[in-house]
Structure formats: C-alpha cells, structure tokens
Amino acid sequence: MENATVLPQSKQQPHQLNWHRLLPWLIPVALVGAWQFAVSAGWLDQQLIPSPLAVVQDGVALWQTGELPKNIAISLFRATVGFAIGGSIGFVLGLLNGLSKVARGLTDTTIQMLRNIPHLSLIPLVIIMLGIGESAKISLVSVGVMFPIYINTYSGIRNIDPELLEMGRTYGLTRRQLFSKIVFPGALPTILVGVRYALGVMWTTLIVAETISSNSGIGYMASNAQEFMDMATVLLCIVIYALLGKLSDIIAKTLESLCLDWQTKGGARA
Amino acid sequence: MTPLITLDRIGKQYGANTALHDVNFSIYPGEFVALVGMSGGGKSTILRLIAGLEAASAGNLSYAGGQAPVTRVMFQNDRLLPWMTAIQNVSFHARDADTQSRAKQTLAAVGLAAFANQYPNQLSGGQKQRLALARALMAQPELLLLDEPLGALDALTRRNMQDFIRQIVAEQHLTTLLITHDVEEAARMADRIIVIKNGSNVYEATGAKDGTAAQVATVAQDVLQVILQPSGQAV
Numbered sequence: 001m002e003n004a005t006v007l008p009q010s011k012q013q014p015h016q017l018n019w020h021r022l023l024p025w026l027i028p029v030a031l032v033g034a035w036q037f038a039v040s041a042g043w044l045d046q047q048l049i050p051s052p053l054a055v056v057q058d059g060v061a062l063w064q065t066g067e068l069p070k071n072i073a074i075s076l077f078r079a080t081v082g083f084a085i086g087g088s089i090g091f092v093l094g095l096l097n098g099l100s101k102v103a104r105g106l107t108d109t110t111i112q113m114l115r116n117i118p119h120l121s122l123i124p125l126v127i128i129m130l131g132i133g134e135s136a137k138i139s140l141v142s143v144g145v146m147f148p149i150y151i152n153t154y155s156g157i158r159n160i161d162p163e164l165l166e167m168g169r170t171y172g173l174t175r176r177q178l179f180s181k182i183v184f185p186g187a188l189p190t191i192l193v194g195v196r197y198a199l200g201v202m203w204t205t206l207i208v209a210e211t212i213s214s215n216s217g218i219g220y221m222a223s224n225a226q227e228f229m230d231m232a233t234v235l236l237c238i239v240i241y242a243l244l245g246k247l248s249d250i251i252a253k254t255l256e257s258l259c260l261d262w263q264t265k266g267g268a269r270a
Numbered sequence: 271m272t273p274l275i276t277l278d279r280i281g282k283q284y285g286a287n288t289a290l291h292d293v294n295f296s297i298y299p300g301e302f303v304a305l306v307g308m309s310g311g312g313k314s315t316i317l318r319l320i321a322g323l324e325a326a327s328a329g330n331l332s333y334a335g336g337q338a339p340v341t342r343v344m345f346q347n348d349r350l351l352p353w354m355t356a357i358q359n360v361s362f363h364a365r366d367a368d369t370q371s372r373a374k375q376t377l378a379a380v381g382l383a384a385f386a387n388q389y390p391n392q393l394s395g396g397q398k399q400r401l402a403l404a405r406a407l408m409a410q411p412e413l414l415l416l417d418e419p420l421g422a423l424d425a426l427t428r429r430n431m432q433d434f435i436r437q438i439v440a441e442q443h444l445t446t447l448l449i450t451h452d453v454e455e456a457a458r459m460a461d462r463i464i465v466i467k468n469g470s471n472v473y474e475a476t477g478a479k480d481g482t483a484a485q486v487a488t489v490a491q492d493v494l495q496v497i498l499q500p501s502g503q504a505v
C-alpha cells in the first residue's frame with residue numbers, strides 16, 4: 001500500500017534507487033552496532049545482555065545440534081496449517097455473507113458476537129479440550145486468522161461500487177461474470193489488507209500458544225531458555241520472530257504487487 | 271418513418287417524489303436527440319428508463335418491432351474497471367472469437383491504439399472518456415445513450431470530444447440520445463433538442479448541427495430562454 005506514494009521508478013535517478021533500497025536497513029544495522037559496542041565496551045553486563053555476536057554464536061551452535069531447524073520447522077508448520085485452515089474458513093464465510101443476503105441474515109450476528117472474544121482467551125479452553133498437542137495450537141492460529149480474513153473479504157465485497165455493478169449489468173454480464181470481473185477484483189485490495197493483518201495475528205498467536213503450552217517450537221525454545229536463564233537463546237528466539245515477521249511482510253507485499261499492479265502503475269490511486 | 275423508441279405519457283415516482291410526469295416524445299432511427307434542462311428536471315431518469323435500468327411507474331415505453339434495441343450507456347463518470355487495461359476494458363463483456371481484433375480497431379478509432387495496455391489511472395480525463403466511448407461502441411449498439419459524458423472535461427478537450435462523438439455517430443449511423451446542461455453543446459451536436467422541465471418535456475427545437483457559429487448561438491439562446499422561464503409559463 002505504501003508503494004502508492006512512491007514516485008514511479010522511471011522518474012528516479014539510479015543512485016537514488018540504491019539509496020532508497022539501503023535506507024530501511026540503516027536503523028537495524030545502527031542498533032545492532034550500538035548494542036555490540038556497548039557490550040564490548042563493558043557498559044552492559046554480558047551475563048544479563050549478551051552481545052549480538054554471542055547470540056549469533058548461540059544460533060550457530062543450536063543449528064548444528066539440529067535443535068534450531070527442528071523448532072523452526074515445527075513452528076512454520078503450525079503457522080502455515082493454521083493460516084490455511086483459518087484463512088480458508090474466513091474467506092469462504094466472507095464470500096458467502098458478502099454475496100448472499102440469506103447467509104448474512106443467518107450468520108453475521110453470530111460471527112460479530114464471536115469476533116469480540118479475544119482469541120487468546122480461548123487458550124485455557126483449548127488446552128482442556130485438546131491438550132497441548134498440535135491440534136490445540138493449530139486451532140488457536142486458525143481462530144485468530146479467520147476473523148481478519150472474514151471481515152476484510154466481507155467488507156471488500158459489500159463495498160463494491162454499485163455503479164460499476166450497474167455498468168456490468170447493462171453490458172449483459174452473467175452473475176458469475178459479475179463476480180469474476182467486478183466483485184472479486186474490486187474486493188481484492190481489501191482482502192489483501194486482511195491477509196497482511198492475519199499474518200501478524202498468526203505469529204502473535206503462535207508465540208503465545210507455544211510459550212504457554214508446548215514442548216517444541218520457537219516459543220517453547222524461548223520459555224525453556226528463560227528457565228535456565230539462557231539469555232542468548234531468548235534473544236535468538238526474538239530475532240527469529242523478527243525475521244519470520246519480515247518474511248510474512250515480504251509475502252504480503254509480493255502478493256499485493258502481483259495482484260494489484262493496476263493500483264501502483266501510474267502512481268495515483270483509482 | 272416509424273420511431274425507434276416512443277415514450278407515451280411516461281411517469282416515474284420515487285416514493286412520494288415525482289421525478290417524471292407526462293413525458294411524451296419519440297426518437298427516430300439515425301437521429302441525434304439532445305435532452306437539456308435544469309438540474310433535477312428528470313433527464314437522467316428518462317435515460318435510465320430508456321436503458322431499462324428502471325421501470326416507469328406510469329405510461330408506455332414502446333420500441334420499433336416490439337423489441338428493445340441494443341443499447342449502450344455512457345455515464346458522466348467513466349465507470350471504467352480500474353483493474354483492467356484499456357483493451358480489457360473494451361472487451362471484458364464480449365465472448366465472441368473476433369473480440370480481440372475488434373477491440374484493437376475500436377481503440378484505434380477513438381485514438382487510443384497506443385494506450386491499449388495502460389490502466390485507467392494512467393490515462394487523462396479525456397482519454398478515459400474516449401475509452402468509455404470505445405467500450406460502448408464495441409457492442410455495436412443501435413441506440414447510444416450519453417448522460418453528460420463530457421461534464422468533467424475542460425473546455426478544449428470537451429470541444430474535441432464533441433466533434434469526435436459526432437463523427438463516430440455519423441460513421442456508424444447510431445441513434446443517439448445526449449443529456450447535457452450545456453445548451454451550446456446541444457445546439458452544435460443534435461438534430462433535435464428537447465427541453466425537460468419539472469419532469470416533463472416542455473419544448474422542442476431544431477439543432478444547428480452543421481450550422482455556423484451564429485446559428486448555433488441563436489438556437490442555444492432560444493433554448494436557454496425556455497429553460498430559464500419561470501415554471502408554469504412554459505410553451
């Protein structure tokens with residue numbers, strides 16, 4: 001979405017382009033540099049706050065024992081499966097309620113009521129019902145992801161410009177064509193906002209679920225390390241979350257630029 | 271000649287609000303008719319009834335041969351699909367095999383051949399209106415309905431588009447109904463001008479389509495006077 005305000009690339013000088021590429025990394029690099037410096041200079045207690053280098057070394061060691069890849073893999077698995085299930089349910093419900101008055105009348109009130117329950121408050125319930133196995137964490141992620149996707153799909157469809165629909169009808173489009181040529185592409189920007197938001201919810205939910213009740217995953221690694229006062233591993237886990245968050249962001253941005261190139265081309269928003 | 275379309279004592283109510291009462295006129299094949307009048311007079315409502323977007327509350331709308339002609343509407347806002355390129359916008363509704371080549375021809379006809387793969391937000395206001403016109407022409411309509419299609423354009427582009435529409439309409443022998451608040455535009459473009467006032471047609475004048483600037487001005491002046499007369503005293 002932010003891309004919309006950036007000048008079209010053709011108008012930029014080549015050296016400006018490189019500068020813009022580097023700009024986002026300036027603050028992270030400076031922070032890590034300052035941190036390393038503060039530890040090396042002895043301003044920070046190494047026991048309490050290990051240096052970035054120590055965190056990296058810890059990461060390499062854990063990678064070599066196979067513990068780190070195993071936990072990243074299991075967390076990624078939970079996140080992906082939970083997102084796929086919750087996202088699909090939210091999307092289908094959003095489509096149904098956006099398109100059908102009957103479905104809307106039947107389910108919308110219920111959904112609005114459920115939506116206001118913070119999904120993390122379901123953790124005790126889910127643990128009692130499903131234990132601490134995979135289904136517990138996957139269902140928590142699904143529930144968290146479902147609502148942002150549902151709401152954005154629904155409102156994207158409901159907010160389609162009625163004049164465009166009328167235009168489509170005067171050109172004799174069938175209901176199916178109206179959907180594929182006008183309703184869905186028109187709702188897509190809003191749906192993708194939901195996807196981006198849901199990706200954030202996905203990680204938060206997973207972290208909390210894994211920290212509270214799990215015996216594997218990055219969240220488990222962090223809470224386990226906390227018990228042993230292993231600060232390097234705790235920081236490592238936080239860094240991994242930041243990287244995974246960045247990864248989701250890249251996925252969301254790629255989806256947007258693939259699906260919504262009509263918005264960014266020409267600079268102005270339609 | 272039998273009229274292509276006839277409005278006979280047409281009325282339209284929106285709840286308690288009377289938008290039209292007693293509208294009577296015909297449009298003949300190949301004719302260019304302009305509807306002019308004050309804002310809120312009922313011009314768009316007449317167009318929407320003819321286009322079949324709404325049903326009349328009273329009266330009778332009849333077509334030659336009993337069947338509605340192929341009709342295309344061009345609205346004041348272009349109503350282009352922002353997620354489709356120019357060429358997709360003109361061909362999105364058609365399924366026939368030669369659509370692509372016809373789409374190219376039509377874009378060329380409105381001078382947008384070089385913009386086929388641009389999105390609407392990469393086009394100027396005038397280009398967008400030409401694209402909307404191309405889309406309407408793609409369907410090879412018998413009846414072209416234009417609701418203030420040039421209202422948002424600057425004076426110069428507007429003049430160009432007026433000539434352009436006239437030329438295309440003449441080439442394709444289209445029957446055309448143009449709504450405009452610009453009496454000079456009506457005088458310059460139409461065979462016949464109908465003044466709509468408070469929900470009915472109150473006056474008709476012959477346009478000065480191929481006339482001199484002075485003739486256009488005379489017709490425009492005449493029509494403007496009728497529009498500005500206090501209601502109730504209309505001819």
Ligand SMILES: Nc1ncnc2c1ncn2[C@@H]1O[C@H](COP(=O)(O)OP(=O)(O)OP(=O)(O)O)[C@@H](O)[C@H]1O
Binds near residue numbers: 284307311315316
């Ligand atoms: N959908 C609607 N619901 C209620 N009233 C309507 C509706 N559409 C039009 N009207 C009323 O009908 C009357 C005629 O409206 P119409 O849009 O036909 O006027 P117009 O001559 O096209 O005006 P303008 O030049 O401003 O476009 C107005 O009083 C308007 O308020």
Ligand SMILES: [Mg+2]
Binds near residue numbers: 314315
């Ligand atoms: Mg109008």
